Structure formats: C-alpha cells, structure tokens
Amino acid sequence: MTARIIDGKALSATVRAEVAERVKTLRAQGIQPGLAVVLVGEDPASQVYVRNKAAACEQAGLHSRVIRMGEDTTEAELLDVVRQLNDDASIHGILVQLPLPGHMNTAKVIETIAAEKDVDGFHISNAGLLMTGKPLFRPCTPYGVMKMLESEQVAIWGAEAVVVGASNIVGKPMAMLLLAAGATVTLCNSKTRDLGKQTRRADILIVATGRPGMVTADMIKPGAVVIDVGINRLPDGGLVGDVEFEGAREVAGAITPVPGGVGPMTIAMLLVNTLEAAERSAAGISLQTQ
C-alpha cells in the first residue's frame, strides 16, 4: 500500500481563504482583526516564524503588529508591553514567540496575556477550558491537525488514537481534542516502555517528539493515518519530521509530509483563532459569558 499524502499546504490555503472572507465581513462592520506578535531576542528560527505569521495576517486582511525586543529586555519590561496590548482595543490576539530568553519566567509571561487574547491557547485558563471540554482557543498546532483529520474525513469516534510526545503545546492538547472527538487516546512520552507496542495499535498516530525519524514503518499499523508534527533541521539544512517518511508511506493509509504537512496548518489556525477572538469581541462575548 502507498499512503495518500495529506497536503497541509493546500488545506492551509483553503482555510486562509475562508478567514479572508470572514475578515471582509468584520471589516464591513468597521472591525479589523489585529494580532500582536512579541519577539524577544535574536533566535533565527523565531525570526522566520514571526515574519511568516505577520505575512499570513496581511494576506488574509488582518492587521498585524510585530514588537521586537532585545535579548537583554527585562521580564518587567516584557510584562508591561503585554499589559499594554491587553488594554489595546485594536489588538484581538497576542502571541509571545517562544522560546523566551533564559532569564524570563515563561509561565508568568503567558499568564499575563489576557485569556481572551491568548490566541496560542497556552494560558492556564484556556488549558483548563480545553481540559473540561469547553475550549475557547485550541492551541494552533493540534487544532490544525484536527482540521486535517476532518478534511480527510477520518473517522475519529471510537478510533484508537496514539499521541507520541506530551508537551503542553502539542501532545497534551492534541490528546484532549482527540478525546473530545470520541477517540480512545494513548499519550506516550520518553518513558513509555515499548513504544512500538503502543503505536502499532493506532488507527490514528500523531507524532510530536522532535526526534528525527524515530517512528519507523514497523511501528505503524497497516492503513493507519499518520500525522507527523515534528520539524527537525538536518546538518545539510533540509527539514525532516519525526516519522521515517519513505518507509512509513508504504504501510500507512494516509500520511503528512514534512515540510508541507502540519507546519502550514499551524499558521492558518493562528489566523482562525485571531479572527474568532475579534468576532467574539465584536459580539461582546467574554470568557465569563461564553
């Protein structure tokens, strides 16, 4: 069997076009959704991500503001900027690009973002809402994966879903979204004893570890849907995922490539989250009333 390739680039373009249409409707009411991205320091990968996010906003008709702060910025200065953005009515979404420099308390910075503007969905209130089945913002990467499964008409209800990687930003929220959609979910981490035994049960296998090629063909159930979240840069500059793609595509029923899979969906869902924050703000819906 050769797997169907799930084209994240094409789906991302469709989602962005839908966002652009909804943005037009809001703009006709005099509201332009606005995203603020705060970047502290000079991390080259973060610079690229921030540029791409700002460009995607412009293309879809959203307003974007990029705030660049030096590596030596103090935590107090960053918190001040976040508070000003919380109070700025033209900004509906706030994203602080991670990782932050080592002298910052990342959790404290994220908790300072108003939960209604936390388009990354990392604020503890948003994590709690997701956990209790009433999500306000779904973290962009797992949200993008759900969108891919939906567009591929993957049957989630009753399916065995295995998530490899349990970070707060990908693995854990991924597990919650799959659970809410009716899957039986297994969440694996680096301590999982026999990883292959777990992954071979998966009808839906999501891998997000940052370990290039760690999931091989023999770890995949024939016909499974395999979503590779990993983005790993090789010494030659190429990008690979966490799944050994060439072998895996001979066993899986459907698989995402890297690049061109989950990556483009993450940005598309950031636009969706920002748009929805603006729509809620326009409708006067707050965290308390939703």
Ligand code: NDP
């Ligand atoms: P983290 O490093 O925060 O988490 C990695 C997780 O993988 C941890 O839970 C860790 O377990 C687990 N893990 C590590 N090694 C193994 C192993 N051998 N077997 C099983 N589990 C293992 O990474 P992130 O979640 O932030 O990112 C994961 C990958 O996804 C990275 O490649 C990253 O670049 C990519 N990514 C891609 C995005 C996109 O838009 N496509 C967005 C965000 C991330 P433990 O908890 O025990 O340490």
